Every structure is written in structure tokens, then in C-alpha cells.
Amino acid sequence: MPSTSVAFFFGNLDKTLRTSLSVTGEKEKPEEEDTRRRRISQDEHHSTEDLLLPDVTQSSIGEEPVNTNLPQVDAGRQSLTRRDRVKWPPADDKQWEAFDDDLDKILEGTLIEDVDKKIAALSKIAYTVGKEWFGTAKADNKSNEQTTSSRRQREIExxxxxxxxxxxxxxRRQTMKNSLDSLRLLNCSLLVLYPALLCLYWYLPPLQTILKGNDAISSAKSQDEARTLSLITNHELLLNSVPKSYNNGFIVYACSKDHSCGGWSDRLSGILSVFVISLITKQQFLIHHNNPCLLADFLAPKEYDWRYNSSNFVKTDKKNYVLLNRKSLRAKKYLSGEKNLTKYFKSHINLIHMNWDFTDVIRSRPHIGSEVPWITKLHFADIYKELYNYLFKPSETLSRALKSQIRYRPKTACAHIRIGKSPTIPNDPPRHQQPLEILWNFLDILDKNVYDIFIATDDDRVVKRATNRYPKNIVNTDGKIGHIDAILQRKNLDQQDIFLKMMMDFYALINCDILILTESGFGIMAAYIRNSDSGLYCWRGSELNPCSRYTIHHMFPWPVLAPPEYFPVERRVSQKIRKKGKSV
Structure with missing residues (x-):
């Protein structure tokens, strides 16, 4: 600031002080004056802001009053918030002359006040006028407070x-040392284990095969155990459907020498269909089987006595119903429920010759779910298994023959190969025509120390080839190969021997650990009644596809069920039956 204005101001300072004291009539106390003097010391800031004092009011200067209500200055404070800084021009700037004149005029008006107010007004007026003349820069609101620490604290840190x-x-050094120790130990271990690892490299594939086999066996056992629990319920369903009392009359499955009955699967299908007919009509079920020999010679009743004694029905009204193959169309409307079934089989003894499975047709009957609930709830595989185990068990003759069969190893891999027309059975239509090398390639990879090999077939040549290929593992059943429905047409054949071999082959397939099937009802029935669902393969085309008891029906549909072109499944009953709302 130019010296003229400052000199003028301080030149009148003493006069103003005396005037102020004379007006107030009061003398300042020495301690108050010392306090004010200490407020402005060499240790504080030397800007005009440090001249501010508390409780100062500014008298009017011209038209506008100057606000002197400024914050107190605390000598012990470590930080101070500053106002916006005035953009003062350089010292040689000509603006200072005009600014000096303007400031002189303003300061003249402050001489009437006391010293404190004059000092406060000086800084305030100078800041206000400078702000109006030159403008301000934005103040830095950051605190100037500095945190310092002592030398001792710095040394401690x-x-x-x-x-x-x-x-x-x-x-880090300890971790590195531990890692090095681990590496040294690993190197030593590798040197010691290298021979064992080399041996494991060569023998690992067989070991993996064994382990996978054990896992598969364990999984299969678990599935079989769970299925056993469910089969208890299935068995109860069948038992609950058997009437405790019957109407007057008998429904008899007939397989006599007067008519062809088909193979073993045809006969089991006919037995199932006739058994369900007996449940619907509530008549007692029996089996009359003497083609080519008595069934009771090989199978005995288990839970239900089905044996037919013709001597008990000599003078009784009886009638034969030949419903074999297409002739069964005669009973189609009765089986499906469109007509009353009891009016069709109305004799006292109804001998029914039937070789087809009419499960799908019977399921379309109204109210069949309440009449025979297990026929609608169970799968074909479980239906046949439950019915077979309910009706049959090996007779003493068959049991002795089964026990006489020698097995050398803990497991048996089986295959049923239905060739059809061959030198063994020349009158049979041709069946499976795929090369046997597909089967041999599968059997070759089996562990021969674990598996015996059994081949059930209708062609002697297949058994001979298997015996030549696996001489130490092949097992056979006693008797001659033949078709049980064709032996009556050929002379010099032991009917009992052929039927016994058929039954032994059937039970051998039921108890196999691995079972390979071709398109034949004989093998399908064995798979249905089999105690396990694992290790089952369906031979279709050039591949052996894994399958189960519940998928065979879709892979080989025609050998068991009634042909759909003759018996389409009827999902809806007639409007007439619906209106009646009762079973017929």
C-alpha cells in the first residue's frame, strides 16, 4: 500500500485515541491493552486479516455499511480459514494511484472512531476496496493445520x-525352505516309486475295467434292492385282484395236442390273457397243458393251484374257444369291453386256446382300473414277472436237472440266438441273419477267469462254433435242440427231452449275469422274469445296444403283443358304454 495513506492514517492515530477516551470517560485497563498487543505478535500472520478484533462494527461509509462482525483470532489456533484472496496488481502498476486516492477519501470518515475500531476498519476497508477494484481469487478452504510428530515417534514408526x-x-524364507524340502521329498519318492508306476502303467487298463465292473455291480445291486421293495407292492396288487370267491364256472387256458400252441413265449402270453379274463369274469382259472407233454411235469404251482384234472369234468358242460392268431378277432369286442365278456364265455368249463398278449386291448376297457388294477399300473416286464412267480416254480424233475448243471466260474455271460430256419428246425421261418462275429467280438473281451459262456439257440451249428471258440468257458444244458410246437410233426424225437431242455435254457437265461437278446419272445420272456436289469443287451442290426426290461418292448414289439394292425389300442370307449356308466 502507498506510504501516503498509511502515514496519514497513523498520523491521526494519537488524536483519535484521545478523542475516544474523552468521549467514553473510561480508561482501559493495563491488562486488556497487553492482551490486545499480544494478539498481534511476531509469531502470527502478517496480513491485514491478522489486525481483526472481535465485536467491531463499521460505521456507514457513504451509502453502504461495512460489516465488521469478523471471527475472533485465537493465538493458539493451528489452522485458519481464509477469505477469498484479492488479486492485487504489481507494485509498479498505475492503478495504485487511483486506488490510493479512493482509499484516502474513505479513511477520512473513520477518524471519528476509537483506536480499536480504526485498526479494525483499516483492514476491512482496505480488503473491501481492493476487492471492488481488483476482484478476488477463490480461497483455498483446506486447513493449514499440520500434524507433526516428535523425533521419538518417528523413530518408533x-x-x-x-x-x-x-x-x-x-x-518368505521359511515358506521357500518348506517348498524346497517338499520338492526334495517328492524327488526321492518318485525315484522309489518309479518301478511301481511303470508296472501300474502297463496294468492300469485291466484294473480300470475291473473297477468299473465292480461299480456297475454295486449300482445294479442297489437298483435291484430298491426294485425288490417296489415288487412287494406289485405282488400285493396282484394278490388283491384275485377273488376270494368265484362265480359258478371255470376259465381254462388250453394247450392241447388238437391245436398248435406256438412257442414258450406264445404260451406265457396266452396264460396271461386268459388269467385276466378269469379275473374280469370272476371265474376260477386253470391250465390244461399237454402239448407236447404235461406242464405239471416241469412246473409246479407256487401260490395258486392252476392244475386241471380232466377226470373231474367228465359230465360237465364245456366248450373250446380257439382264439389263436387272427381267430382271436372273434373276441375283440368282448375283450375291449364293447360287449359283455361273461356272455361270450358262458359255458361252465371254458377252454380258451390263445397265444397273444391282449394287455393293451384289455386296458381300454371301462373300469378296468378297479377290476384288475395291476394290469393298468404295472409295466409288461413286471406283469409277466409277477404272474410267473405267482403261478410257477420248478418241479422236482426240473429242479434236479438244474442242479446237475456244472458252473466253473462265478458269473455267466449268455446269449439267445434265434436263427429260425436251419437244418435243426427246417420248417421254421428264417429269423436272425446278422453275422455271429458281432457276438464273438463282444464275448472275446470278457475276462475268461470270471465268466462262463452259455448259448441258447435253435441251431446246433451256433453251439458248435461257440464250443470251438471258447472250449474252456462254454457250458451247455443237456438234451436236444428243438421247437416245442414242431416236435409233434417229426418222428423219433423224445418230447420230454426237448421240453426239458427248453425249460433248462429258459432258467439259465433268467439267471445270467450278462444276457444278449435277438428278436425272439423266448429271450424277451427270460429278460422280463430275470432278477436283474443290468448287463442286458439287445442285438439290433450290427450293434449290441444296452437295454433294460422296460425298453425291450419298444425294441422288439411284435414277438409278444397282439399285432396292432388287428388289435389297435382303443383309447376311447363307445358313447353307449359311457351313458350306462357301468362295467360290462
């Missing part, structure tokens, strides 16, 4: 830092 770094370095 340094020691802590060095200790932390030393500790981390020690941990």
Missing part, C-alpha cells in the same frame, strides 16, 4: 516398519 519387513522376510 521406523523401528516398527523395519520389524514388520524383517518378519515378512522370515516368513
Amino acid at each position: 521406523t523401528l516398527r516398519k523395519e520389524k514388520s519387513e524383517a518378519s515378512q522376510g522370515s516368513i
Whole structure:
């Protein structure tokens, strides 16, 4: 600031002080004056802001009053919030002359006040006028407070830092040492285990095969156990459907020498259909089977006595119903429920010759779910298994023959190969025509120390080839190969021997650990009644596809069920039956 204005101001300072004291009539106390003097010391800021005092009011200067209500200055404070800084021009700037004149005029009006107010007004007026003349820059609101620490504190922080770094370095060195020790131990272990690893490399594939086999066996056992629990319920369903009392009359499955009955699967299908007819009509079920021999010679009743004694029905009204193959169309409307079934089989003894499975047709009957609930709830596989185990068990003759069969190894791999027309059975239509090398390639990879090999077939040549290929593992059943429905047409054949071999082959397939099937009802029935669902393969085309008891029906549909072109499944009953709302 130019010296003229300052000199003028301080030249009148003493006069103003005396005037102020004379007006107020009061003398300042020495301690108050010392306090004010200490407020402005060499240790404080030397800007005009440090001249501010508390409780100062500014008298009017011209038209506008100057606000002197400024914050107190605390000598002990470490930080101070500053106002916006005035953009003062350089010292040689000509604006200072005009600014000096303007400031002189303003200061003249402050001489009437006391010293404190004059000092406060000086800084305030100078800041206000400078702000109007030159403008301001935005103040830095950051605190000037500085946190300082003593030398001792700095030394302590340094020691802590060095200790932390030393500790981390020690941990890293220990970790590295442990890693090196582990590597040394691993190297030593590899040197020791290398021969064992080399042996494991050569023998691992067989070991994996064995382990996978064990896992598969364990899984199969678990599935079989769970299925056994469910089969208990299935068995109860069948038992609950058997009437405790019957109407007057008998429904008899007939397989006599007067008519062809088909193979073993045809006969089991006919037995199932006739058994369900007996449940619907509530008549007692029996089996009359003497083609080519008595069924009771090989199978005995298990839970239900089905044996037919013709001597008991000599003078009784009886009638034969030949419903074999297409002739069964005669009973189609009765089986499906469109007509009353009891009016069709109305004799006292109804001998029914039937070789087709009419399960799908019977399921279309109204109210069949309440009449025979298990026929609608169970799968074909479970239906046949439950019915077979309910009706049959090996007779003493068959049991002795089965026990006489020698098995050398813990497991048996079986295959049923239905060739059809061959020198063994020349009158049979041709069946499976795929090369046997597909089967041999599958059997070749089996562990011969674990598996015996059994081949059930209708062609002697297949058995001979298998015996030549696996001489130490092949097992056979006693008797001659033949078709049980064709032996009556050929002379010099032991009917009992052929039927016994057929039954032994059937039970051998039921108890196999691995079972390979071709398109034949004989093998399908064995798979249905089999105690396990694992290790089952369906031979279709050039591949052996894994399958189960519940998928065979879709892979080989025609050998068991009634042909759909003759018996389409009727999902809807007639409007007439619906209106009646009762079973017929």
C-alpha cells in the first residue's frame, strides 16, 4: 500500500485515541491493552486479516455499511480459514494511484472512531476496496493445520516398519525352505516309486475295467434292492385282484395236442390273457397243458393251484374257444369291453386256446382300473414277472436237472440266438441273419477267469462254433435242440427231452449275469422274469445296444403283443358304454 495513506492514517492515530477516551470517560485497563498487543505478535500472520478484533462494527461509509462482525483470532489456533484472496496488481502498476486516492477519501470518515475500531476498519476497508477494484481469487478452504510428530515417534514408526519387513522376510524364507524340502521329498519318492508306476502303467487298463465292473455291480445291486421293495407292492396288487370267491364256472387256458400252441413265449402270453379274463369274469382259472407233454411235469404251482384234472369234468358242460392268431378277432369286442365278456364265455368249463398278449386291448376297457388294477399300473416286464412267480416254480424233475448243471466260474455271460430256419428246425421261418462275429467280438473281451459262456439257440451249428471258440468257458444244458410246437410233426424225437431242455435254457437265461437278446419272445420272456436289469443287451442290426426290461418292448414289439394292425389300442370307449356308466 502507498506510504501516503498509511502515514496519514497513523498520523491521526494519537488524536483519535484521545478523542475516544474523552468521549467514553473510561480508561482501559493495563491488562486488556497487553492482551490486545499480544494478539498481534511476531509469531502470527502478517496480513491485514491478522489486525481483526472481535465485536467491531463499521460505521456507514457513504451509502453502504461495512460489516465488521469478523471471527475472533485465537493465538493458539493451528489452522485458519481464509477469505477469498484479492488479486492485487504489481507494485509498479498505475492503478495504485487511483486506488490510493479512493482509499484516502474513505479513511477520512473513520477518524471519528476509537483506536480499536480504526485498526479494525483499516483492514476491512482496505480488503473491501481492493476487492471492488481488483476482484478476488477463490480461497483455498483446506486447513493449514499440520500434524507433526516428535523425533521419538518417528523413530518408533521406523523401528516398527523395519520389524514388520524383517518378519515378512522370515516368513518368505521359511515358506521357500518348506517348498524346497517338499520338492526334495517328492524327488526321492518318485525315484522309489518309479518301478511301481511303470508296472501300474502297463496294468492300469485291466484294473480300470475291473473297477468299473465292480461299480456297475454295486449300482445294479442297489437298483435291484430298491426294485425288490417296489415288487412287494406289485405282488400285493396282484394278490388283491384275485377273488376270494368265484362265480359258478371255470376259465381254462388250453394247450392241447388238437391245436398248435406256438412257442414258450406264445404260451406265457396266452396264460396271461386268459388269467385276466378269469379275473374280469370272476371265474376260477386253470391250465390244461399237454402239448407236447404235461406242464405239471416241469412246473409246479407256487401260490395258486392252476392244475386241471380232466377226470373231474367228465359230465360237465364245456366248450373250446380257439382264439389263436387272427381267430382271436372273434373276441375283440368282448375283450375291449364293447360287449359283455361273461356272455361270450358262458359255458361252465371254458377252454380258451390263445397265444397273444391282449394287455393293451384289455386296458381300454371301462373300469378296468378297479377290476384288475395291476394290469393298468404295472409295466409288461413286471406283469409277466409277477404272474410267473405267482403261478410257477420248478418241479422236482426240473429242479434236479438244474442242479446237475456244472458252473466253473462265478458269473455267466449268455446269449439267445434265434436263427429260425436251419437244418435243426427246417420248417421254421428264417429269423436272425446278422453275422455271429458281432457276438464273438463282444464275448472275446470278457475276462475268461470270471465268466462262463452259455448259448441258447435253435441251431446246433451256433453251439458248435461257440464250443470251438471258447472250449474252456462254454457250458451247455443237456438234451436236444428243438421247437416245442414242431416236435409233434417229426418222428423219433423224445418230447420230454426237448421240453426239458427248453425249460433248462429258459432258467439259465433268467439267471445270467450278462444276457444278449435277438428278436425272439423266448429271450424277451427270460429278460422280463430275470432278477436283474443290468448287463442286458439287445442285438439290433450290427450293434449290441444296452437295454433294460422296460425298453425291450419298444425294441422288439411284435414277438409278444397282439399285432396292432388287428388289435389297435382303443383309447376311447363307445358313447353307449359311457351313458350306462357301468362295467360290462
